[in-house]
Amino acid sequence: MRTLILPLTLLSLACSFSAVTMAAEHEVGQKDKQFTKKSISVKVGDKVNFVNNDEIFHNVFSLSDAKLFDLGSYPKGDSRSVTFDQKGVVEVECAIHPDMKMTVNVE
Amino acid sequence: MKKLNHKRAMLLTALSFVVLFCTGLKTAKLDEVVYMPGHPSLQQWLLPDVPPQPEDNRLNDDRIALGKALFFDPRLSQKGNMSCATCHNPSLGWSDGLPTSVGHDGKPLGRASPTVINTAFNSIQMWDGRKKTLEDQAIGPMESGDEMATDIEKMFSFLRSSKGYQAMFEKAYPGEEIGRSTLTRAIASFERTVISNQSPFDRWVKGDKQAMSAAAINGFKLFMDRDKGNCAACHSGANFTDNGFHNLGLASFADNExxxxxxxxxxxxxxxxxxxxxTLRDVSRTAPYFHDGSAPDLAAVVDHYALGGVVTSNLSPNMKALTLSAQEKADIVTFMEALTSPMPAISMPELPQ
Structure with missing residues (x-):
């Protein structure tokens, strides 16, 4: 029994370590009332930080089936992040400035 | 010799710091607005004479003439007594002068009539942005039971049976049927001719030193200053709008519904x-102000913003209370008045039979 537990523990540790290292972080800015990237591709489990680089408040939200979120509004220098946990195309917008749109392709 | 070289090196280093510092300053200055008539930094506020148009609806005289007839034709409403121009009257800044509009059978409507002026430059239409383009919005009031309450099929029967309209549609959109697509594209074409870009402000931007008073120029500076008027946080760009959405903390937000x-x-x-x-273009013609028409004049608008809103439970994060003297408020109003172009002559169309 003990001989089985050790390899299983090691395997589970290895899996969780690999899961941690596989999830990546991406950054998308908000500058001059535009997202700095029109689209990005990420993997399931990746995190995207949305950074406001404008003098005014912005918002970030999505009503897409693949990820529904609303990061509220925040000022210059602040950032908020979203983890994309499901495959699909996520349309991201700023509710305050609807000309600001971008797409996150979750693969 | 070594000493001399060392001194020279020190001098060169110091000089390059000065050059870098000066270049840096110059760049920073170019990025900022310089309040001098004709300055390059001001040219971003000039609007073109011809606005953007969709691929399938390029402007031409026939489309504009058809759209104008449709815009002024009350026969497009259910009772034959309301046209687009009823609520978008050129004589009242292409609005109606009312706090909120009056619709079919005298029904009071919930919102102020937005001006048609420079909607050609908008990337989104209507107070709530529910329509994207001028073509999208053109038939909206006809379809609304509260507004023109048009019987749409009856209207198209009338247009298709009118010899005059048949000829106008054929000239404007050859080979296409008289229908929703041609009607909305024609009205949108006419609306794209309602442009304000010849104001005293525009002349000043182009270099006319006499075009704006000292008060108006000061008003522009206050308008731009985030710590004073903070107006450009939302009224930005050449059309003085961010095409964005904001809760202004109006008193009506505390209504029961x-x-x-x-x-x-x-x-x-x-x-x-x-x-x-x-937009703030021609704003002095479109009183009263705000979507609920609650501000009778521009002074009341500035007072509202200075207060930082009345009902602040969901206030736009881009709004804040302002510290403005009475003179500064007056100067901001003077600047906004300088955004009004001379009214172009407009002739009433003879409506087709």
Whole structure:
């Protein structure tokens, strides 16, 4: 029994370590009332930080089936992040400035 | 010799710091607005004479003439007594001068009539942004039971049976049927001719030193200053709008059933009571102000912003209380008045039979 537990523990540790290292972080800015990237591709489990680089408040939200979120509004220098946990195309917008749109392709 | 070289090196280093510092300053200055008539930094405020148009609806005289006839034709409403121009009257800044409009059978409507002026430059239409383009919005009031309450099929029967309209549609959109697509494209074409870009401000931007008074120029500086007027936070760009949505903290947001504005299109808390930023071009012609018409004049608008809103429960994060003297407020109003172009002559069309 003990001989089985050790390899299983090691395997589970290895899996969780690999899961941690596989999830990546991406950054998308908000500058001059535009997202700095029109689209990005990420993997399931990746995190995207949305950074406001404008003098005014912005918002970030999505009503897409693949990820529904609303990061509220925040000022210059602040950032908020979203983890994309499901495959699909996520349309991201700023509710305050609807000309600001971008797409996150979750693969 | 070594000493001399060392001194020279020190001098060169110091000089390059000075050059770098000066270049840096110069760049920073170019990025800023310089309040001198004709300055390059001001040219971003000039609007073209011809606005953007969709591929399938390029402007031409026939389309504009058809759109103008349709715009002024009351026969497009159910009772034959309302046209687009009823609520978008050229003599009243292409609005109606009322706090909120009056619709079919005298029904009071919930919102002020937005001006048609420079809607050609908008990337989104209506107070709540529910229509994207001028073509999208053109038939909206006819379809609304509260507004023109048009019997749409009956209207198209009338247009198709009118010899005059048949000829006008054929000239404007050869080979296409008289229908929703041609009607909306024609009205949108006419609306794209309602442009304001010849104001004293425009002349000043182009270099006319006499075009704006000292008070108006000071008003522009205050308008731009985030720590004073903070107006450009939303009224930005050449058309003085960010095409964005903001809750301004109007008193009517405390009504029992307040108008939730943009929330109907984007159900996010931030959008409750948020409405689209209107252009400030020709703003002195479009009183009263705000979507609920609650400000009778521009002075009242500035007072509202100085207060930082009345009902602040969902206030736009881009709004804040302002510290402005009475003179500064007056100067901002003077600047906004300088955004008004001379009214172009407009002739009433003879409507086709």
């Amino acid at each position: 307040p108008d939730l504005g943009r929330f109907s299109e984007r159900p996010l808390r931030l959008m409750k009571g948020a409405f689209k930023t209107p």
